[in-house]
Structures are given as C-alpha cells and as structure tokens.
Amino acid sequence: MKGGVGKTTISAHVMRVLYHQRTKKTLLIDLDPQFNLTQCLITKAEYDKLKAANATIFSAMEPPSKVSIFEVATTHLPPPDPATLITNLRHFQNNAAFLDLIPGNFELVKYSLIDDHNKLASVKQRFLQFISSTRKEYDVVVIDCNPSSSFITLCALHACTHLLVPVRPDRYSVLGLELLADFIERIPTIQPKPEMAIVLNCIPRQGYDATTENELRAHGTFGTLVLTNRIRQSKILAASSKYTGFATDKPVSYKNLVKTEISAVVAELAAKWGI
Secondary structure, X not given: OOOOOOHHXXXXXXXHHHHHHHOOOEEEEEOOOOOHHHHHHOXXXXXXXXXXXXXXXXXXXXXXXXXXXXXXXXXXXXXXXXXXXXXXXXEOOOOOOEEEEEOOOHHHHHHHOOOOHHHHHHHHHHHHHHHHHHXXXXXXXXXXXXXXXXXXXXXXXXXXXXXXXXXXXOHHHHHHHHHHHHHHHOOXXXXXXXXXXXXXXXXXOOOOOOHHHHHHHOOOOOHHHEOOOOOEXXXXXXXXXXXXOXXXXXXXXXXXXXXXXXXXXXXXXXXXXXX
C-alpha cells in the first residue's frame, strides 16, 4: 500500500539468503509493472530477449496477442508451464535447490485501465492456476507486488498463503500497514486470510529514534506480528545502476555484516512459518 518501504529489497535479498540457508527451491515472481525486481537481478539485454520470447509474468495472465491495451486476450487453454517462463539465477551444484525468477512486464499496467469485470476475472483465474502449478515445483514462491490496491494486488492476495510486510519506522508506513489490513479484511473472497508477518526495514545505525517502532510493537493488532529482528539501513542493499545481482553477493566490505543481519531475519521468519 506504500512505495519505498523495501518490498523489492526483501523479495530479492532476504529470499536469496533464505534460499541459501534453508536449501529451498525458491521462485521470485515480479508482479509490479515497474519490474524493479527484474531490473535488479538481470541485465537489460537479457531482459529484452526474455520479453521478446514472451517469457515474463504477463504470459501467465493472458496468452500473447496483439489486442489493444484496453482489451484482454482470453483463451480456454491452461496457463503456460512455469518452466517456460523462468530465468535461473543461481543453483547448488548438487541441484538440491535452485533460485529462479519470472520477470515482470510493464504490460501489467493495462489492468488498471480496464473496468470489465468478466475480462479481469478470466485473467485472475488464469494467474491463480499458474501459481498453483508453481507450488508443485517450488518450496517457496515469492510474489513482489506493486504499491497500490490494484487488480494485480488482488491477484496476489488471492494467491498467497502468507504476507511479509516491510515497514519503515515512520508514521506513514504504519498507516499503510493499517490500510493494508483493512483492505484484506473487507474482501470476502480472500479466504482464508493470509498469515501476516511484519519486518522493520531500513533502521538507521546511528541516531535512531525508536518511538514509532515501540508504538508498533505495542499495537493491539500488529504488535505480535512484528519480527524481533530488523533490517538495518545499508548502502549495500541500495539499488545501483553499476551492479546487477543480489546485494549479499557483492564483492564489497561489510557484506558479511549485512548478511548476518538478514540471516537473523530469515531464521526467525523460517521458524515462524515452518519453512
């Protein structure tokens, strides 16, 4: 419900550590029309080839076609095999686990321009079928969402079993958390409600005012959902046009400190969700 809180950072870098430490077959799905997760992890040249081959998440929503941006291409055929859309990012030599990406696509923005319920319903159903197929191949499926209450947000909420919500320690992010919880509660078709965990992100290393954090931890609804471990502010985690890949793989100083801090979040989250 709010941009800039770290959804993509966590989808990429926290789940990279989870994949490695828990030896889980992990799939990252970029469901944001801005596709920042994709741009973070693969080069533009590689992405252009994948997009030309229709190997993006858009193909899970509707089949390739030449319909206008105000139309939806419908079909009775099932969604594509996930294997046809994935990009392998890293794998163990013994193939015990692998880490894959399904790239995003700006074409997803069309769903904010269409108000035909029947057409959108077919798109959502196709997406849900696709996610069901991914669960047969992966232990963890991560959907990186866009910051809004849009149609594609609804698709993700209907598909997911758990929510990991990053919150910066400021009043606006806490408000976004309250809006998200109210939004989910008001949608009767989201059943059962996904299990929520909240992670405090981008905590300053010096001069930190913990007032907002303390209020959140004492919150009657959200307090027990906040992870004990936090993600601290770090230039290593910041996106850079000069680097493509996972932050914890950067050949830089203090990388191990950041990785250790993320590892604590991963351990707590894995224990909480039985991963």
